[in-house]
Amino acid sequence: MRREFLFLTAVFLSAGCAETAPDSEAGEAAETTSGRSWDAVQTDADRVGSVGGLSGPEAVRYDADQDVWFIANFGEGNADARDGDGFITRVDAATGEVSDLRFAMGTTDQPLHMPRGMFITGDTLWAADVDGVHAFDRRSGAALGFIDFAAHDPGFLNDITRGPDGALYVTDTGRSSLLVIRNGVVSEALPADEALGSPNGVTWDAEREVFILVPWTPGHPVHAWAPGGEVMAVGTGTPGRLDGVEAYGGRLLVASQTDSTLQAVTGSGTSALIRMSGAPADIGVDTRRGRVAVPYIALNRVDIWELPGA
Numbered sequence: 001m002r003r004e005f006l007f008l009t010a011v012f013l014s015a016g017c018a019e020t021a022p023d024s025e026a027g028e029a030a031e032t033t034s035g036r037s038w039d040a041v042q043t044d045a046d047r048v049g050s051v052g053g054l055s056g057p058e059a060v061r062y063d064a065d066q067d068v069w070f071i072a073n074f075g076e077g078n079a080d081a082r083d084g085d086g087f088i089t090r091v092d093a094a095t096g097e098v099s100d101l102r103f104a105m106g107t108t109d110q111p112l113h114m115p116r117g118m119f120i121t122g123d124t125l126w127a128a129d130v131d132g133v134h135a136f137d138r139r140s141g142a143a144l145g146f147i148d149f150a151a152h153d154p155g156f157l158n159d160i161t162r163g164p165d166g167a168l169y170v171t172d173t174g175r176s177s178l179l180v181i182r183n184g185v186v187s188e189a190l191p192a193d194e195a196l197g198s199p200n201g202v203t204w205d206a207e208r209e210v211f212i213l214v215p216w217t218p219g220h221p222v223h224a225w226a227p228g229g230e231v232m233a234v235g236t237g238t239p240g241r242l243d244g245v246e247a248y249g250g251r252l253l254v255a256s257q258t259d260s261t262l263q264a265v266t267g268s269g270t271s272a273l274i275r276m277s278g279a280p281a282d283i284g285v286d287t288r289r290g291r292v293a294v295p296y297i298a299l300n301r302v303d304i305w306e307l308p309g310a
Contacts, residue, residue: 036308038251038264042274048291049096049304054089057295057302059159059244060284061118061125063138067093069284069293070103070138071302072115072127082130084111088118090141093286096304104136110146117159117201117244117282119168128157128170133181149186152179159202159244159282163211163227171199173216178202178225190231196223197238201245201282205252214242214254222254244282246292248307253292255280262294262305274305 036042056074063070068090075085090103104125106112112134115127125138131154135144149157155174163169167182169189176198178190190196197220199213210224210232218240221233241257252265253273262274262283278296285292290309295302 036306038271038273038308040308041272042305044277044303046274046305047303048306051089051091051096051098051293051302051304052300053098053101054295054300054302055087056114056297056300057089057281058115058297059117059282060293060295060302061120062093062284062286062293063120063125064287066139067288068099069093069286069302070118070125071293071295072118072282074114074297082111082113084113086112086115086129088112088115088125088127088136088141091302093288100141104141104143106134107143110134110143116157117161117171119160119162121162121166121168126160126168128160130154130157132157132186133160133168133170147181147184147186149179152186152188154179158200161203161211163204164206164209165227169202169204169211171202171213173198173200176217178211178213189227190225196220196231197240199223200243201254203245203247203252205247207247207250212245212247212252214238214245215240216242218258243280244284246283246285248285248287248292249309253283253285253307255283255294257281262292273308276303 059072061070071089087102088104090100113130125136132149133147158171158173175192177192180189197215197217200216201214213223219237239258244255254263257279261272264273278299280294290307
């Protein structure tokens with residue numbers, strides 16, 4: 001049984017709507033304080049960087065320890081094909097320059113087809129793919145292993161995050177479910193349920209102690225779930241086509257392909273923070289500088305903006 005999640009009262013009525021001013025909760029620390037406002041909408045003219053020369057970039061993950069971006073690329077085909085031409089790019093976050101275009105790739109036995117959401121635990125970079133989740137050394141790019149999801153007949157494995165129990169949680173957008181990897185074993189965290197709206201992005205919101213799942217299917221709300229508890233609807237239905245989601249500065253940052261915006265969500269409302277020229281996929285946040293990186297699969301590019309101060 002689901003009940004409304006009242007702590008976050010934001011209503012996702014329109015991916016591009018502007019509501020009341022956001023709150024002033026403390027956020028993650030950054031080296032610099034941006035002069036930008038949460039009330040001002042940024043555009044392409046406000047970008048502070050751009051990374052080109054990519055091949056179907058779908059997801060970005062920031063490594064604070066090495067101060068680098070990892071960018072997951074679908075490869076030349078940009079289609080749901082097991083062609084083995086996917087790769088992960090390493091970018092210097094300070095300069096925005098590509099330091100290794102094909103930093104991490106699959107092996108003959110465990111090819112990397114279409115890498116999507118990524119997460120870092122220890123020295124391991126995890127990347128969701130067509131048939132399971134790959135593990136790479138985040139320093140060398142060496143392939144460390146592969147966790148096969150075949151027994152769960154995956155539809156479209158998409159985003160990945162770590163829970164408070166140390167396990168990895170993976171959205172299956174195709175089957176509208178949430179899977180979990182615990183001690184190398186895959187199981188269902190949330191069984192297939194159309195009511196979840198084909199969850200795309202997922203993140204652990206440590207401040208509110210819940211997973212946030214954003215829907216790809218129009219008309220479905222964002223959901224929050226605390227392990228062992230109920231799945232809770234956050235507000236009402238959304239326009240759908242929501243992709244990446246990150247918790248930052250007491251807010252949720254949500255990428256919307258419906259109207260090519262990055263939305264900032266607080267307990268007091270939802271507002272467009274950035275309006276972009278492309279359809280945004282799985283975003284990443286540079287917590288050192290307070291920046292967000294937005295990949296566009298179709299444009300073969302990742303753009304970077306400064307986030308307002310927390």
